[in-house]
Amino acid sequence: MDIEGRMILNRFQSKADDITIERVINYPSGSQDYVPYLQQLSSLQARVVLLSATEEDADHIFRDAEALNLTGEGYAWIVSEQALTSAYVPEGTLGLKLSYGTNEKDHLADCVSLIKQTVTDLFNGTLTQISDTPNSCKSTSSFWQAGNAILKALLNAKLEKGRTGQIAFDSAGDRLNPVYFFQNIQVVNGRKSAENIGFYGNPKVISNALEIDESKIIWPGKKTTRPSGINISTELKIVTLESVPFVYTRKMTESDACNWDRNERLCPLVNETTGIKEDYCCWGYCIDMLIQIADMVNFTYSIHLGSSGEFGSYKKVNKTGEKKWNGVIAELISKDADMIVAPLTINPERAGHIDFSKPFKYQGLTILVKKTATESKLDSFLQPFEDTLWILVALSVHVVALVLYLLDRFSPFGRFKLAKNNDTEEDALNLSSAMWFAWGVLLNSGIGEGTPRSFSARVLGMVWAGFAMIIVASYTANLAAFLVLDRPEASITGIDDARLRNPNEDFKYATVRNSAVEMYFKRQVELSTMYRQMEPRNYRTAEEAIKDIVNMKLQAFIWDSSRLEYEAGQNCELITVGDLFGRSGLGVGLQKKSPWTSKISMAILKLHEKGNMEDLDNKWILEGRNDCPEKDTTPATLGLTNMASVFLMVAGGIIAGIILIVIEIAYKRHRGLKDKELELARNAADRWRGNIEKRKLLRETWDYIKVLKDKEAKVAMAEETKDSKQALSFN
Structure with missing residues (x-):
């Protein structure tokens, strides 16, 4: 690549934001053998070749490219003007030719006219005299003041009616309205000729209009339809991660093989630390979906498990602050994999570096907790009343008994007075009988003897009976309420629960590190406190977190709703709480600008239309759920x-x-x-x-x-x- 070629490449890279340059190949000018450089093209996915070369170099390049079969069907060559004039230029090559590019006389005439006009305008304006130029351009001691003014005037000059058209320049000194003809090398009557198929620019106005008649183009291989410009391999490398019920895995044994009747597929795992390859079998929701998509889109595949076991996040990797992706996202970006087929959440961070298909499942985030039942202690029957109230009740019994005894003792109509008469058969109310009476009324037991005889004592007895009725009724009602509260229920209510927003040391919650859920909490300002609490506790996989939920080592796990609802359906001790938040979709991840993106998306949409996705939901997520009652409607029973x-x-x-x-x-x-x-x-x-x-x-x-x-x-x-x-x- 010469200096002009590098300039063209830089301009192309700065303007073509939606075009990816897969590789830049620099070659030495004047070489006789370009095979080592051209062989690099055969290993690339791109099939569009931009060539900037002299006519002599182009002769050798085209001959070697034809020998390597790099100029046939499926390729597209876009070359510079000099390369377009090569005798070995292949049929179907495209190139640009500058209008009046070979008419030096007209260009010189326009140049002289423009300089004359510019200098005249300068002398009629601010520039009255021109000093001598420096002896050397490398000299820094002197600066030619007039030179800067003349250059600025030339860049701002405009020649309306030049021989080669209207002349004007941009800030870089390039002509604003050059006219280029698009030419296509075609074989007409056995001879190669450059046919005009369009142009770029307008000689009459300063604009960059582009007009191409694509129907006139003959592409390499004598094709009239435009090639895709990319080598689409039908053997795709699929990476996945274990995530029940979307992807199940089991390790293979020497005497075992994957059961294709159950849609099991081989998915080896390379250990990240030891580098040892271990064979696994994968099956589940995503594997069934992949099998159907492959049949519809017509590609073959090989599956492997992500060695990191993580979906991936965008984090700093060294002290320089450079950020890189990890996990299976990194495999996709580094082209170690062509596609991610897993419950991969679609979010803006990932979409900036990889492509996503249309969502195959819509979901949100929810919280998984274990139902907690209040432990019944030995003093649980005392729970309806506070300790202070129990003490006051016990004290009241004895105080009332003492007052009853005193009232009946000193009343003239009490048994102590009447006992002196021989007519009465009743014994006098002593302190023991008064105590028995007070406890009997409180506990609603029959009082056979030892009741007060005096009117004053009987009034107190009636008041005490009313007090006992209220106490017993209140105790019964509160005991029933505490019994209801002892039912197994969720410990939190949702994402806005105070125990999540302001947790104590005994309440732990987490998600999976380097996941979309972690990124969601990280970018949400209102959830920053929760993110700081979770970050050091986040788990490597969802399976580890769910296991700790069951074992009560973790109080709440925040993850995708589809997975957690599945787990809650399998284990009635678990429950999802609160409304869904952070709604998103699960999609297939592909390389940026992958040719498979639109095809995979169309296949997923067709699966939705046919109801296949609903069948997968029923098969893998809904089927096998335990009949866990959402809420216990049976009366509370004492055990x-x-x-x-x-x-x-x-x-x-x-x-x-x-x-x-x-x-x-x-x-x-x-x-x-x-x-x-x-x-x-x-x-x-x-x-x-x-x-x-x-x-x-x-x-x-x-x-x-x-x-x-x-x-x-x-x-x-x-x-x-x-x-x-x-x-x-x-x-």
Whole structure:
């Protein structure tokens, strides 16, 4: 490539924004062998060759190109004016020829006229004299002031009626309205001739009109239809990633092979660290879709798994700040793959570097969480009331019992007063009976005895009964409410949940790193806080994150709705929450300006029209879903976990009763021993007292007998005396 060719290339690159230059081949001018340079063309995808060469170099280039079969059907050669005059120029070659390009006399005449007009205008204007020019152009000590003014005047000059047409220049010094003829090398009557097929420019006005009659063009291979300009290989390299249910994978064994009846296809994986190739089988939604598209568009393919396991993101790779794509996107850009067939999200960042087909599935982002049930603790039956309220209720029972006892004790109509009358059979209300009454009313148990008798105590009893009714009703209602709250439900409500916007250390959420979801959070200003929270926790694959959701190591996973809805359908412990956000589509990724883009898009649209995509949804996403109720409509039921504490309370009551009866028995035995000792002492005292009484009685008896004997003795003596007196008297 000569200097003129490089200038043409630079202008072409700056103006042709929608044209991709696959390779620039520089060759040495004057060489006799151009085969090594031309062989590079055969390995390229492009079939449009732009050649800038002299007539002599073009002779050798065209001869070598024809020998390599690079000038036949499918190719298009666009050459410079000198190359167009080569004797070996192939049929179908296109080139530009400058109008009046070989008429030097007319060009010189226009040049002299333009300079004359410019200099005249300068001397009639600001430039009155011209200083001497410098001795050397390399000298920096002197500057020719007039030269700059003359150059500026020449660039702004305009010659309306020149021999070669209107003359004017742009800022670079190129002619604004040159007229080029498009010529096509055709064989007419066995002879090659350059036929005009159009022109570029207008000699009458300063414009760049382009007119080409394409029907007059004869293309290489004597074709009348324009070639595609690209070598479309029908053997495509497909890269994919495991993403259930779109792509399933399993590792092959020595005795195993992919089951083609199940639409399994071989998809080897090259380990990124060891470089070892491992064979896998791939199947699923995307593989079925690829098989159908390949049949419709007519291409063959080989599938491999992305070695990085990531979709790809645009990130800095070194300290210079240079950004590059990674993941399967990088494979597409580096042309290691022709197509990405996976659940690849279409977004602006990726669309700037690769092409996308029409979406094969529309979706959004959603959040996957595990249903959480409140753990029933041993004190769960106490949940309806706060601890303070329970303390006040227990205190109220004893206060009311004490007041009831006092009211009934000091009332003139209480049982203490009436108990003095022999007519009443009721016992007086003691403190124990008052306590029993208060607890019985609160717990709604029958009160058989021990009720207050006085009017004042009965008024308090009625008020206490009303209080107990309100407390019991409130407890029952709150217990039912807490039972409903114990149902398994989602822990968050959606993307605007406060636990996502302002999370604590115990609440973790994440997505997949280097994915479209991560890029979505990164570019959304209102989600920047969430992005900073997620970035260090993001997972390598969705499978790892879902596994941690099930194991409660991760509280929320943000990912594509189609995948998460599938997972929620397979596992009833999982649920997607909130409305969809970040709506997008899944598409097939292709190389930028790939010739397959429109064909793949048309095939996908036809699959939508035929209902094939709906069939794939039913087969891979909807089929096999568990019948998980969206919401439990059955009444809340109490289980052992809810009421275990009540049974423990009963067991505690039984144990307390046993302990108390043991204490009572021990107390009774202790009291019995004392009573026995008292009884023995009492018996001994009674016996001693009896003995004393006996002795006293015996003594009194003896004394009485003695008295009687004395009386009898006196009577006897008296009678003897009387008898003796009578005897004396008789004597």
